[in-house]
Amino acid sequence: xxxxxxxxxxxxxxxxxxxxxxxxxxxxxxxxxxxxxxxxxxxxxxxxxxxxxxxxxxxxxxxxxxxxxxxxxxxxxxxxxxxxxxxxxxxxxxxxxxxxxxxxxxxxxxxxxxxxxxxxxxxxxxxxxxxxxxxxxxxxxxxxxxxxxxxxxxxxxxxxxxxxxxxxxxxxxxxxxxxxxxxxxxxxxxxxxxxxxxxxxxxxx
Numbered sequence: 001x002x003x004x005x006x007x008x009x010x011x012x013x014x015x016x017x018x019x020x021x022x023x024x025x026x027x028x029x030x031x032x033x034x035x036x037x038x039x040x041x042x043x044x045x046x047x048x049x050x051x052x053x054x055x056x057x058x059x060x061x062x063x064x065x066x067x068x069x070x071x072x073x074x075x076x077x078x079x080x081x082x083x084x085x086x087x088x089x090x091x092x093x094x095x096x097x098x099x100x101x102x103x104x105x106x107x108x109x110x111x112x113x114x115x116x117x118x119x120x121x122x123x124x125x126x127x128x129x130x131x132x133x134x135x136x137x138x139x140x141x142x143x144x145x146x147x148x149x150x151x152x153x154x155x156x157x158x159x160x161x162x163x164x165x166x167x168x169x170x171x172x173x174x175x176x177x178x179x180x181x182x183x184x185x186x187x188x189x190x191x192x193x194x195x196x197x198x199x200x201x202x203x204x205x
Contacts, residue, residue: 020065022164024178027139028059042155042182045146050187055145060160060179062134068162071131071174072142074123075157080180124148125156125183148187156183 003011026034029043048054062068128143148154158181161174 022068022162022176022178023063024068024134024160024162025061025063026058026179026181027061028057028141030056031059039181042157042184043144045183045185047186047188048146048148049190050148050150053145053147054185055143057141057143058181059139059141060134061139062136065136067133067135067167068164068178069131069133069174070160070162070178072127073159073161074125075159076155078157078180078182079159079177123156124154125158127158144181144183146183146185148185151187151189154183154185154187157181158183 001013001015003013005011026039028034029038043056043058045054045056124147126145126147128145129140132140134140144158146154159177160179160181162176162178163172163174164176165172
């Protein structure tokens with residue numbers, strides 16, 4: 001670009017940089033390599049006694065070229081499906097050029113994500129660490145914990161959101177969906193058998 005000064009001098013500047021994409025790769029579950037398509041279905045936690053906990057782990061690597069601040073959030077339904085349907089409907093109505101459609105799609109995605117920040121979802125699954133930063137090439141292991149409170153079936157979805165803004169940009173937050181993991185488990189009843197059923201505590205004469 002050119003800078004025109006008050007004294008009529010013209011200075012020429014050249015700016016350059018490298019573009020990169022957000023690429024978070026799920027590598028392992030419980031310390032073993034993921035099988036193809038394994039995350040297409042929710043991770044199964046099995047039957048866990050209500051009031052108890054059971055944990056599994058998932059390892060994720062940042063295969064992009066920049067460090068990414070992240071935060072996990074939880075929803076009751078799969079977010080990617082809702083984004084796709086909402087985006088398709090809105091893009092059909094708006095039309096426009098390819099560039100316009102890309103911008104509209106990003107707006108739809110952010111609107112969907114903003115809805116999940118309201119904290120209205122009851123959380124029976126937790127993740128640790130819940131937020132942080134992953135450097136390029138770094139592998140981070142997260143602990144997913146199932147905490148049933150009643151005897152029933154539970155399904156939830158965890159979304160790994162990352163901040164793609166230039167580091168230090170004020171007013172930004174993680175709002176780009178990088179990875180989604182389904183979680184499923186059953187809160188089970190605890191069967192307790194006492195024996196003997198009767199205990200005579202009377203004192204002998």
